[in-house]
Amino acid sequence: MNAALQGIADAGHATHAHTGAWVAAQLRQRISDGLLPPGTKLSEQALSEALGVSRNTLREAFTVLAGESVVQRIPNRGVFVAAPGADDVREIYRVRRLIEPAAVLWGDVPAGALDAMDVIVDKARAALAEGSVAGMADANQELHKALVSLSGSASLDALMEKVLAEMRLVFHAMATTPDFHGHYVERNAALVAQIRNGEREEAAAELRRYLDGAEHELLVHIGAIP
Amino acid sequence: MNAALQGIADAGHATHAHTGAWVAAQLRQRISDGLLPPGTKLSEQALSEALGVSRNTLREAFTVLAGESVVQRIPNRGVFVAAPGADDVREIYRVRRLIEPAAVLWGDVPAGALDAMDVIVDKARAALAEGSVAGMADANQELHKALVSLSGSASLDALMEKVLAEMRLVFHAMATTPDFHGHYVERNAALVAQIRNGEREEAAAELRRYLDGAEHELLVHIGAIP
DNA sequence: ACGGGAAGATTGTTCAACAATCTTGGTGGC
DNA sequence: GCCACCAAGATTGTTGAACAATCTTCCCGT
Numbered sequence: 131m132n133a134a135l136q137g138i139a140d141a142g143h144a145t146h147a148h149t150g151a152w153v154a155a156q157l158r159q160r161i162s163d164g165l166l167p168p169g170t171k172l173s174e175q176a177l178s179e180a181l182g183v184s185r186n187t188l189r190e191a192f193t194v195l196a197g198e199s200v201v202q203r204i205p206n207r208g209v210f211v212a213a214p215g216a217d218d219v220r221e222i223y224r225v226r227r228l229i230e231p232a233a234v235l236w237g238d239v240p241a242g243a244l245d246a247m248d249v250i251v252d253k254a255r256a257a258l259a260e261g262s263v264a265g266m267a268d269a270n271q272e273l274h275k276a277l278v279s280l281s282g283s284a285s286l287d288a289l290m291e292k293v294l295a296e297m298r299l300v301f302h303a304m305a306t307t308p309d310f311h312g313h314y315v316e317r318n319a320a321l322v323a324q325i326r327n328g329e330r331e332e333a334a335a336e337l338r339r340y341l342d343g344a345e346h347e348l349l350v351h352i353g354a355i356p
Numbered sequence: 357m358n359a360a361l362q363g364i365a366d367a368g369h370a371t372h373a374h375t376g377a378w379v380a381a382q383l384r385q386r387i388s389d390g391l392l393p394p395g396t397k398l399s400e401q402a403l404s405e406a407l408g409v410s411r412n413t414l415r416e417a418f419t420v421l422a423g424e425s426v427v428q429r430i431p432n433r434g435v436f437v438a439a440p441g442a443d444d445v446r447e448i449y450r451v452r453r454l455i456e457p458a459a460v461l462w463g464d465v466p467a468g469a470l471d472a473m474d475v476i477v478d479k480a481r482a483a484l485a486e487g488s489v490a491g492m493a494d495a496n497q498e499l500h501k502a503l504v505s506l507s508g509s510a511s512l513d514a515l516m517e518k519v520l521a522e523m524r525l526v527f528h529a530m531a532t533t534p535d536f537h538g539h540y541v542e543r544n545a546a547l548v549a550q551i552r553n554g555e556r557e558e559a560a561a562e563l564r565r566y567l568d569g570a571e572h573e574l575l576v577h578i579g580a581i582p
Numbered sequence: 583a584c585g586g587g588a589a590g591a592t593t594g595t596t597c598a599a600c601a602a603t604c605t606t607g608g609t610g611g612c
Numbered sequence: 613g614c615c616a617c618c619a620a621g622a623t624t625g626t627t628g629a630a631c632a633a634t635c636t637t638c639c640c641g642t
Contacts (some may be wrong), residue, residue, distance in 0.1 A: 146626065148625090149625075175592075183626085187625090190415065193376070194419060206592080206633075206634045206635060207593080207635070208635095224507060224508055224512075228458045233454065236564070237454075275594070283451050286451060293511070297453035373634085375595070401623080410595065411596090412597090415625090431603090431624085448611095
């Protein structure tokens with residue numbers, strides 16, 4: 131059995147009425163943390179025993195995760211942790227390049243939102259100072275999620291969350307994890323400053339260039355571009 | 357048993373490997389067509405018998421539809437066809453007001469896309485001429501879906517499809533179905549013309565005003581605004 | 583080495599049972 | 613008459629076992 135599954139059942143779970151959702155949450159967490167890397171096969175028998183739930187309940191959790199594209203279901207073959215490729219990266223950035231600048235351009239900024247962004251930027255600077263790549267990645271994702279939340283739309287927040295989860299999968303699939311985020315710490319800070327100054331159009335345009343560059347950098351690293 | 361379910365089992369369905377998806381598709385269709393109006397309770401026993409599938413398989417379909425927000429699941433109470441209210445309408449238009457203008461502004465227009473839109477506009481005009489409210493509604497949805505598709509993103513297409521499905525539910529929940537779309541036929545045509553002329557910013561701005569007005573009109577009709 | 587095919591493993595679906603929760607319809611007190 | 617309360621029934625949530633369909637593996641004969 132995969133070591134990443136050991137002890138999952140320890141966290142007591144309520145009975146009746148949400149076991150399927152609980153299982154889905156457990157798997158989502160393990161996948162997001164990289165304990166179950168992209169491409170891993172999720173065997174029904176092994177998992178149902180490890181989690182202490184029936185195969186039927188486990189399959190319900192699979193249906194949920196497949197709906198979120200966290201997992202890929204191949205008929206009669208099984209369920210696998212999603213393994214995003216170059217095309218998926220392009221799709222991720224198509225979405226980001228649309229909804230992030232749009233939220234910056236047309237969203238309204240609730241009181242405190244900019245201060246909250248400053249906190250995130252400081253967190254990124256601290257992570258940069260101590261050389262924590264994971265810390266910078268987290269702060270970066272948090273900031274861009276905050277940008278989208280300017281839209282005020284729960285659906286777009288959910289879409290962004292899904293996209294960022296897929297980004298984490300892309301990083302988990304990489305052998306080496308170079309420092310993608312270091313260059314962006316101050317660029318993020320500048321972006322927040324522009325929004326604070328009301329320079330929405332400039333911020334949106336800059337953000338689109340930013341995302342173009344990030345996409346290119348990522349595609350180069352996974353070998354899709356020479 | 358609800359008459360809308362009669363004969364569902366007639367359409368032969370493949371066995372092994374996608375019964376759950378097939379059931380979900382059947383229900384999605386019935387709901388989208390208005391045969392199962394918002395608020396309808398979907399009983400497990402009645403439905404599993406009507407469709408000729410086991411309760412387990414039916415529940416898998418429910419999980420799919422709940423993930424799409426087509427259906428609302430209340431623990432230990434049952435599954436109900438989603439019944440969008442005023443807040444949901446506002447959320448729908450938050451999304452539309454963001455992704456539609458963004459796609460118009462930043463999407464690239466593939467060859468033939470504008471001609472395809474012209475065809476849709478003509479369809480809307482024909483429906484208007486013969487007084488077909490349903491025809492205009494269909495053409496209108498088709499056009500706005502085409503606008504979002506300028507983004508080139510499958511995820512955004514999917515989000516738009518979900519939003520439009522929710523719009524259909526809003527209309528199905530209304531007692532009377534007044535002519536919302538008549539005024540918009542020529543406005544849609546003008547929008548396409550602006551895009552063709554390369555007036556992207558003007559088109560995006562006009563589209564945002566358009567959507568603001570449509571939201572207001574709809575909220576008034578469902579009684580959320582005096 | 584290579585294609586074919588049987589044996590085993592895995593997934594897809596159903597059924598029957600039980601537990602937990604909700605709903606319904608009295609029942610009694612006030 | 614009205615309301616809290618409670619028992620009985622109905623419905624949902626979960627399980628385990630069984631079987632069918634499909635995929636995988638590995639052995640065999642050529």
